[in-house]
Amino acid sequence: MHGHRWTVVVCVEGKQLDHLGLLIDFSEVKQTIQKTLTSLDHNVINDLPYFGPKGVNPTAEHLAQFVFMELKKDLLLNEKRLAWVKVYESPDAWAIFKED
Template sequence: MYRVRAETVFSTSHYLNGYNGKCANLHGHNWRVVVEIEGEKLDKLGMLVDFKDLKSAINEIAEQLDHGVINNHPYFKNNNINPTAENIAYFFIKS
């Protein structure tokens, strides 16, 4: 089994709609996203995935959220999705 891991960090703010507590207010976080790819076969170059491409992909997604209000991002706003940690992780998976 082969495994490749890449990570990125970004800073952003959000608030949780309908939440009864402090997180209902606008507040910020420094986020760390870790993506791990697993597989049993390597390509002809001996790679599971090109690390450069993986890192570029997660940085591109993080850039969409960095230093903004996550609630205002079209994915969350247009689909009425609360920006919980779980939904933000799913956003990275879907993207």
């Protein structure tokens, strides 16, 4: 068994800024990302339901998809949308998940 140090990048898109000139409150996004990543941190990923015995292989691609789906459920996006999630396994090995 071994650990990984993943880096996660999230992109939110929108067509309009609020009265402060912001698209989205980064603290809300950061809090939601932290909640999602806490479920993965210091755990055996294969023991989690999404990745478990009948789940998917814990690749960077599947991790990006998992994080995307969790954030999509939890973020209050209103007129914005979660565009993509990028998971880095290393500086030159990464995967992006997005919905069309």
